[in-house]
Amino acid sequence: MSVELSKKGLVLTATGLAAGYDGRAIVSGITVEATPGKVVSIVGPNGSGKSTLLKSLVGVVKVLDGSVKVGDTDITNMAPEDVAKIGVGYVPQIDDVFPPLSVKENLEIGGYLLKRHEVNERIEAVLEFFPKLKAMMTRKAGKLSGGERKMLAMGRVLMLSPSVLVLDEPTANLAPIVATQLLEEYIRGFANFGSTVLLVEQRAKAALRISDWTYVLGGGRVVLEGPPQDLAQNPIFVESFLGGGAKAHPPKD
Amino acid sequence: MSSFGFGLITAAVLAIATVGFTMQFAVTNVLNLAYGSIMINSAFVAYYVNQHGVTAWVALLGGVATGAIASWLLNRFIYTPFQRRNLAPITVVIVSLGVDLVGTFGLQAIVGGGYVSFNQSQGHEYHILGMLLSGLQLVIFGICAVVLVGIHWLLKYTRLGKAMRATSANRNLARNSGVKTQFIISTTWIISGALCGLAGTVFAMNAGVFEATSAQLYIVLLLAAMFLGGPGEPYGAMFGAVTIGLATEVSAAYINPEYKDVVAFLVLIAMLTFRPFGIFGSEKTN
Numbered sequence: 001m002s003v004e005l006s007k008k009g010l011v012l013t014a015t016g017l018a019a020g021y022d023g024r025a026i027v028s029g030i031t032v033e034a035t036p037g038k039v040v041s042i043v044g045p046n047g048s049g050k051s052t053l054l055k056s057l058v059g060v061v062k063v064l065d066g067s068v069k070v071g072d073t074d075i076t077n078m079a080p081e082d083v084a085k086i087g088v089g090y091v092p093q094i095d096d097v098f099p100p101l102s103v104k105e106n107l108e109i110g111g112y113l114l115k116r117h118e119v120n121e122r123i124e125a126v127l128e129f130f131p132k133l134k135a136m137m138t139r140k141a142g143k144l145s146g147g148e149r150k151m152l153a154m155g156r157v158l159m160l161s162p163s164v165l166v167l168d169e170p171t172a173n174l175a176p177i178v179a180t181q182l183l184e185e186y187i188r189g190f191a192n193f194g195s196t197v198l199l200v201e202q203r204a205k206a207a208l209r210i211s212d213w214t215y216v217l218g219g220g221r222v223v224l225e226g227p228p229q230d231l232a233q234n235p236i237f238v239e240s241f242l243g244g245g246a247k248a249h250p251p252k253d
Numbered sequence: 254m255s256s257f258g259f260g261l262i263t264a265a266v267l268a269i270a271t272v273g274f275t276m277q278f279a280v281t282n283v284l285n286l287a288y289g290s291i292m293i294n295s296a297f298v299a300y301y302v303n304q305h306g307v308t309a310w311v312a313l314l315g316g317v318a319t320g321a322i323a324s325w326l327l328n329r330f331i332y333t334p335f336q337r338r339n340l341a342p343i344t345v346v347i348v349s350l351g352v353d354l355v356g357t358f359g360l361q362a363i364v365g366g367g368y369v370s371f372n373q374s375q376g377h378e379y380h381i382l383g384m385l386l387s388g389l390q391l392v393i394f395g396i397c398a399v400v401l402v403g404i405h406w407l408l409k410y411t412r413l414g415k416a417m418r419a420t421s422a423n424r425n426l427a428r429n430s431g432v433k434t435q436f437i438i439s440t441t442w443i444i445s446g447a448l449c450g451l452a453g454t455v456f457a458m459n460a461g462v463f464e465a466t467s468a469q470l471y472i473v474l475l476l477a478a479m480f481l482g483g484p485g486e487p488y489g490a491m492f493g494a495v496t497i498g499l500a501t502e503v504s505a506a507y508i509n510p511e512y513k514d515v516v517a518f519l520v521l522i523a524m525l526t527f528r529p530f531g532i533f534g535s536e537k538t539n
Contacts, residue, residue, distance in 0.1 A: 060429070080429045096425055096426065098419045098427075100418060109419045112432050
């Protein structure tokens with residue numbers, strides 16, 4: 001990577017967090033921490049509150065109790081545009097691009113907070129990381145395949161050189177081979193570069209393979225946590241998330 | 254051929270109005286049925302400025318400013334408070350219908366029911382391609398062309414325009430990208446309101462004489478043009494306006510002109526039945 005793609009990471013901490021809609025908590029008592037250079041994953045069954053948790057961290061869902069910090073900055077219930085400004089890049093699970101805008105325009109909106117002359121420079125840096133996007137700059141985002149679209153969604157957040165990447169099920173609806181490449185090459189790559197990566201992932205095995213620490217959510221609470229090697233030995237976790245009896249591949253060093 | 258000429262000028266005025274109307278709907282999520290009443294109120298402000306000795310083309314700026322300010326105020330003090338209550342979107346549509354009636358008949362109560370006209374010459378007459386067009390109408394064509402090119406430039410090449418399109422496509426994602434969408438929405442009300450005021454004033458100038466309720470049925474043409482091109486599609490709005498403008502005026506040569514707006518009604522019903530996302534829109538994005 002010849003151009004710095006993201007800023008060095010900051011610690012993202014949620015402490016005693018409760019969040020939800022219309023004053024009703026979907027998640028509560030959550031304490032999670034994501035640190036620079038690490039991939040921290042959150043796994044759990046459908047409806048366990050994983051997406052709600054991520055949305056509350058980036059200001060999309062209201063925090064009802066507890067706090068969220070990035071470095072020393074308290075971002076609890078901060079407006080999403082201000083969360084982006086302080087260096088948190090969020091890729092939602094769905095609706096992650098602007099379909100009527102071209103690929104280039106999507107990246108330009110990603111760099112909305114940059115000075116005019118910095119935008120093209122950043123686009124070049126992002127294209128260096130996702131070279132496949134180069135050939136489709138004038139294509140509308142709505143016409144991209146699932147994998148291309150997800151690359152664009154990540155490229156969009158990288159435009160602001162985020163310190164923290166918050167990714168909600170980036171492999172949803174992707175072919176297994178594309179999902180593996182996305183997780184092992186790109187997402188692990190962000191952390192290796194020094195960024196802080198917090199990832200919600202439905203594919204538990206794949207998540208364990210690239211994670212340094214994993215939280216398991218159930219019923220809106222953290223029910224288990226630990227390094228993937230330990231979780232892979234936990235019979236309850238294996239039974240619930242790895243298809244019973246199946247052994248998880250130990251994460252790569 | 255003369256009905257074709259009428260159709261073109263109707264289309265030009267309608268294009269200015271529809272582009273503002275559809276842009277407003279796309280970015281702000283409000284189907285503002287009071288658009289016609291703001292058009293005619295703006296025309297009356299321009300008319301009164303004109304009556305004080307100011308030339309009609311300068312008075313036109315008064316109409317533009319009125320449309321912009323009235324639309325911004327309408328959003329700030331009426332629509333936004335309703336939207337904040339998380340009510341069903343139809344609630345704001347009904348509110349806008351109420352605003353339309355208050356705006357139109359309130360104006361009528363103030364200015365009376367009589368017809369008025371600008372102190373302005375229609376200009377020389379020109380024979381162009383078999384059509385008889387006045388100098389005034391040629392200027393309106395020119396204004397329409399400048400507006401459409403300007404809107405294209407705004408949406409395609411400026412940071413503000415791209416942020417408007419992003420906000421229209423996905424407001425939450427735009428916020429996550431650092432776009433202050435409330436500012437973008439307020440700015441859209443001002444720009445679309447200015448287009449509304451401009452359209453209302455040139456509509457009144459072109460009509461020759463007008464009164465407080467002259468634009469009351471204009472919303473039907475706007476909706477027909479918007480749904481024909483595709484809701485929220487500015488380029489679709491331009492296409493829809495030309496088609497509806499020509500269809501209503503050319504049909505007036507064959508049916509009682511009193512009923513020419515029925516053609517727009519029919520187009521609106523057909524589009525809502527068979528292709529509610531319009532010719533330029535897609536099912537997915539609408």
